[in-house]
Amino acid sequence: MLRSCCSALGLLLGLLSAHPASAVRAIVQLKQCGYKSLLEAKVTNVRGGVKVKVCGEEVVLQKEQTQTDAWRFLNWWDPAQKGEKLSDEDLKTLDDYLGDYEYSRPIGQIGHGMLPPNFEGFHIFEGTTSAMVQGIFKFEVSLGNALNRLPTTSTAQLYRGGWTPSEQLKEMQAALGSGSAVSFPWFQSTTTDDSHAYKFMGRKSEPETCAYDCIGKGEAFPTYLTFETCHGKNVTEWNAAEMEWLLLPGLRFKLVSITKVINDPWQEATPKDMAEWLRQSHTMPTKDWGRNGKMTFGPWPDIADAVLAHSIDGPAFIKWWEDRSFPEPYVKGKWDESEYLYSDKHQEFQSAANTRFKLPRISTRMGEGPNTVEYYYRINLQDAEPC
Ligand SMILES: *[C@@H]1O[C@H](CO)[C@@H](O)[C@H](O)[C@H]1NC(C)=O
Numbered sequence: 001m002l003r004s005c006c007s008a009l010g011l012l013l014g015l016l017s018a019h020p021a022s023a024v025r026a027i028v029q030l031k032q033c034g035y036k037s038l039l040e041a042k043v044t045n046v047r048g049g050v051k052v053k054v055c056g057e058e059v060v061l062q063k064e065q066t067q068t069d070a071w072r073f074l075n076w077w078d079p080a081q082k083g084e085k086l087s088d089e090d091l092k093t094l095d096d097y098l099g100d101y102e103y104s105r106p107i108g109q110i111g112h113g114m115l116p117p118n119f120e121g122f123h124i125f126e127g128t129t130s131a132m133v134q135g136i137f138k139f140e141v142s143l144g145n146a147l148n149r150l151p152t153t154s155t156a157q158l159y160r161g162g163w164t165p166s167e168q169l170k171e172m173q174a175a176l177g178s179g180s181a182v183s184f185p186w187f188q189s190t191t192t193d194d195s196h197a198y199k200f201m202g203r204k205s206e207p208e209t210c211a212y213d214c215i216g217k218g219e220a221f222p223t224y225l226t227f228e229t230c231h232g233k234n235v236t237e238w239n240a241a242e243m244e245w246l247l248l249p250g251l252r253f254k255l256v257s258i259t260k261v262i263n264d265p266w267q268e269a270t271p272k273d274m275a276e277w278l279r280q281s282h283t284m285p286t287k288d289w290g291r292n293g294k295m296t297f298g299p300w301p302d303i304a305d306a307v308l309a310h311s312i313d314g315p316a317f318i319k320w321w322e323d324r325s326f327p328e329p330y331v332k333g334k335w336d337e338s339e340y341l342y343s344d345k346h347q348e349f350q351s352a353a354n355t356r357f358k359l360p361r362i363s364t365r366m367g368e369g370p371n372t373v374e375y376y377y378r379i380n381l382q383d384a385e386p387c
Pocket of ligand 1: 153156234235236237
């Protein structure tokens with residue numbers, strides 16, 4: 001993306017540095033481009049994607065490539081519309097957007113500077129890619145209008161579970177260090193139900209660009225964000241099941257903390273820890289984890305001996321178990337033969353192993369199961385702008 005600003009703005013900021021932060025921001029906003037300008041954006045098809053020209057800026061959107069900075073110049077917060085009655089179009093937009101991925105997914109992808117691989121709900125704008133992108137802009141403007149018209153509330157705790165691209169995580173870590181603010185240039189779905197937010201942190205919710213191994217590739221990480229904000233818009237009326245609130249793009253937040261939380265304790269387990277776990281029996285939390293009415297599995301002293309004899313720590317054990325590459329003489333021939341793979345013995349071990357994860361069980365690609373991500377980040381944010 002090319003940016004054509006900023007020397008005059010830099011000078012202005014320099015001159016204003018003695019003034020309070022809010023005065024600086026008011027000036028910066030004048031320089032920014034209001035979201036309704038998207039209706040006048042020039043969108044042209046280019047090789048592999050589209051080029052968007054708006055407010056003197058140029059953004060090239062391509063498949064399979066995110067740019068978390070693409071829309072940083074757009075300003076979405078417009079308190080002048082607050083309290084206005086929602087139009088029929090506003091209501092239809094909220095209905096379409098909420099509780100369904102058909103519209104929200106392509107909008108999320110565009111927000112992250114990526115051309116949607118599949119336009120889903122926006123295929124109604126039959127024809128060229130550029131026409132569909134224009135259809136998305138029109139929808140986004142309508143969503144911006146609807147949210148700006150909704151009333152503001154007092155400070156609320158809003159939760160968002162999901163996957164954060166590494167570039168954005170780095171930006172938040174840097175902001176925590178420097179005390180500067182961050183913003184997210186896309187619409188964010190959040191909920192007041194803290195337990196609901198965990199459902200989007202599993203491997204099934206990984207971004208498509210790195211699906212199946214986003215952590216391993218270092219491209220995106222599971223995150224649990226808590227926003228303490230008075231700028232959220234309560235849309236629970238349209239999506240009660242998820243107790244949803246939306247955040248307009250571009251709101252500014254201060255980082256309060258970022259904590260890495262280990263979800264799979266075996267990632268940090270020593271051989272001694274592993275042996276200790278294997279020498280204990282493990283009781284299943286609910287009936288459906290049991291097998292044939294049996295609820296307690298283990299211990300496995302033969303594997304515990306092998307783990308100690310070969311100094312196998314948690315990560316090595318995980319690999320060892322997946323490959324069934326057991327060394328002689330402890331367990332060879334007992335656990336590694338394919339006939340054991342679906343045996344009660346093997347399945348019981350697997351169920352017991354699944355109890356180790358800290359995050360709640362979720363819907364996975366193979367039905368309900370454990371959330372097996374190795375770790376996640378807990379990130380707390382607060383408004384950087386006064387209410
Ligand atoms: C959010 O909206 C729902 C549904 O309209 C309402 O019941 C709830 O009280 C609202 N919450 C707040 C904090 O305003």
